[in-house]
Amino acid sequence: MDDKGEIQKALFNYIKQQLPVNLSLVHEVSELLELSYDSTYRRLRLEKALTLDEALILIKHFQCPLELLMKNELNLLTFQHFCVAPEQFDKHQWIDFIYARLKLICKAQKKQIIYAAKDPPIFQYFQFPEIASFKFYFWEKTLFHSKKLDGKTFSLDKMDPDVVEKCRKIAALSLQIPTVEIWNEDTFTILLRQIEYHWVSGYFDTKDDLLQLLNSIELWLYHNQKQAELGMKFLYGHEPHGLKNSYTLYENEIVLNDNSIFISEDNKSSAHITYNVLGLLASSNDNFCHNVASLHQTLISKSNLISQVAEKERNRFFNKLHAKVKQFKELHELSKFDG
Structure with missing residues (x-):
């Protein structure tokens, strides 16, 4: 032939x-x-x-x-991409893209997401409007220099209800997809560094906005710790109910993660890498997927499983994260305003 x-x-x-x-x-x-x-x-x-x-x-x-x-004779690799251009970031369009992608994944009978998390995965905190709203403010103002935010501070009173509702839908949809997450301390502390930058720069409307955000982060940590204990994702504020073994959490202490994502859907798979913070490059190339999957398995082999088992290690990990929030409050003299 x-x-x-x-x-x-x-x-x-x-x-x-x-x-x-x-x-x-x-x-x-x-x-x-x-x-x-x-x-x-x-x-x-x-x-x-x-x-x-x-x-x-x-x-x-x-x-x-x-x-x-082409049988890759030229060593070429093509990607599907979702481009996030500076000064043109549309959060509604970005959210709709994420929601549509999750709906496609949910259609598969057998599915899984493996996430080497450099930043907290969005599905984790999208149930918490205060955190989601801050992240969008951070992306738009600090990273993409949105002119519509010139001179505007972050206020929880100005949360976009449409964005909040869409984020909750994404979070609820993600519960249907078994997920393996690889974290390290920096996965969480990068969020605190972003908050500190905005506080020191005078970008918070009031000290109460900052305190409410930090309190929401603590609630999120408790919720995620419970999910790890049960090995199951479920909606915050509800009795634990969901897919068994839908959440696997590893703590990696030696390698910084890169936000790479490996998705399995029945008989096909795809690997995703991020660029420009929110941009995504995706490929279903067998060799590329194999390489990303192999790296994830290597990371997992060098990590501590802290979901369902290893209660002592799990508590130690989350206690360190809670301590960082407490230290932040003390450093910025917020403890006396807390409760």
Whole structure:
């Protein structure tokens, strides 16, 4: 078989893998290309070559990585990306993108997310409006220099109710996806450093806004500690109820994480890396996914499992994080205002 036939065969094999079991390959291709079943079968059997236009229609619709068709002979790697451009960050658009991606993952019968967390995963704190609102303020004002925030301070009285509701929906949806998270102390302390920068810079509206935010962070830590104890994610403020073994937490003490994410969905997988803080690059390339998955397994092998087991180590880890919040309050003379 010539190279063109091999490429066509690889394309159809990829499409077949992407289709749910209840959909017919010949039907889907014939509908997209507006061909009869007979003409479609001749292309599937490689008796007739796809035209360039036909191939492009299929590649675009099924988002086929080009390196898959080229057998990676040129050592190329293509990514899907969600670009976050400075001064053009749209938090509603970004939230909608995350929500849509989670909905797709939830459709899979077998699914899992592995997260090497450099920053606290958004699914963790999106149940807490104070934390989510601060993070959006931080991203927009400090990182993306949003002109609409020029001269504006952070106030919990100005939380966007639409953003709060969307964040809660994302958090609720994420409970359906078993997750493995790899943390270290810096995963949490980076959040405190961001808060301190904004406090020292005069970006908080009042001291009470800062105190409420820190109190919310402590509640989040207690909630996450309980999730780790049970090995199950559940909604804050509710009785623990959810998927068993849906939350696995590791503490890594020797390597700084990189926010890489590995997602498994039935018979396919994808790896995601972040850039420009909130931008995402995603690839389903087998070699790339294998490399990311291998790194995660190496990190896990060098980490301490602190969910469901190792109560002493789990308590030690979270006590250190609570102590950091307490120290922050004392340093900035907030303890006397607390409760």
